Amino acid sequence: MQLALSTWQEVEEYLQKSRGIIIPIGSTEQHGPNGLIGTDHLDAEFVSRGVGEAIGALIGPTLTIGMSQHHLSFAGSITLRPSTLIAVVGDVVKSLMRHGFERFLFINGHGGNVATVTAAFDEIYATTSLAGPGSPVRCKMVFWSGGPRCSALADELYGDANGGHATAAEVSLSQYYQPDHIKLAQMSPKIAPKSTGFYDSDDYRRRFADGRIGSDPSLSNPEDGKLLYEAAVEDMVELFKRFVAD
Numbered sequence: 415m416q417l418a419l420s421t422w423q424e425v426e427e428y429l430q431k432s433r434g435i436i437i438p439i440g441s442t443e444q445h446g447p448n449g450l451i452g453t454d455h456l457d458a459e460f461v462s463r464g465v466g467e468a469i470g471a472l473i474g475p476t477l478t479i480g481m482s483q484h485h486l487s488f489a490g491s492i493t494l495r496p497s498t499l500i501a502v503v504g505d506v507v508k509s510l511m512r513h514g515f516e517r518f519l520f521i522n523g524h525g526g527n528v529a530t531v532t533a534a535f536d537e538i539y540a541t542t543s544l545a546g547p548g549s550p551v552r553c554k555m556v557f558w559s560g561g562p563r564c565s566a567l568a569d570e571l572y573g574d575a576n577g578g579h580a581t582a583a584e585v586s587l588s589q590y591y592q593p594d595h596i597k598l599a600q601m602s603p604k605i606a607p608k609s610t611g612f613y614d615s616d617d618y619r620r621r622f623a624d625g626r627i628g629s630d631p632s633l634s635n636p637e638d639g640k641l642l643y644e645a646a647v648e649d650m651v652e653l654f655k656r657f658v659a660d
């Protein structure tokens with residue numbers, strides 16, 4: 415069930431049976447020579463919608479732009495400053511809290527969001543803690559690829575060549591979601607340099623010339639994407655059910 419495709423009466427009805435909502439969150443940033451700039455938010459949205467179809471969970475609007483300052487030396491990348499993203503996440507959650515939502519599961523596609531969204535959750539808890547006892551609100555963020563089935567499958571398919579950014583798995587999933595937008599490219603070197611950390615966007619580009627970190631996404635294909643999708647949806651269904659019951 416998608417929020418954007420529901421009426422307000424349908425949302426009120428949903429709230430009679432569940433207080434949980436899933437918000438897909440990703441980024442709009444370079445993903446190497448064959449990865450789409452929308453990879454992180456497309457993947458998070460695809461898996462979230464799969465969970466919605468499987469168990470009728472309500473899926474909120476996709477937060478398509480994340481904290482991506484380190485990708486800004488590549489054309490087309492867009493970032494929110496951490497302070498902006500903290501404000502966006504806070505306003506989204508507080509809007510929905512007003513209607514009675516209590517469990518907010520952010521299904522995430524982008525590592526660069528973690529520190530900032532964690533800070534956003536602490537801002538929300540600071541508000542509820544300062545307001546006094548009794549708030550039932552719980553926020554959680556997980557990677558679509560982070561559950562046991564999906565992470566084991568990515569290991570089995572790609573091993574170390576999955577990498578850290580523009581991963582073989584995330585590119586495969588987006589190829590299954592968007593089959594009309596599959597790009598072919600040579601990878602040189604075949605496996606990108608591994609990360610020992612980075613600072614700003616120029617530093618990132620100096621270390622990772624084509625944008626990838628530790629990955630070989632020439633291994634990606636939509637057939638793998640289908641398997642990863644099924645594994646990720648199963649993982650996230652289980653996790654969401656546990657989270658709303660907690």
Ligand SMILES: [Zn+2]
Nearest residue numbers: 454523580584
């Ligand atoms: Zn990504």
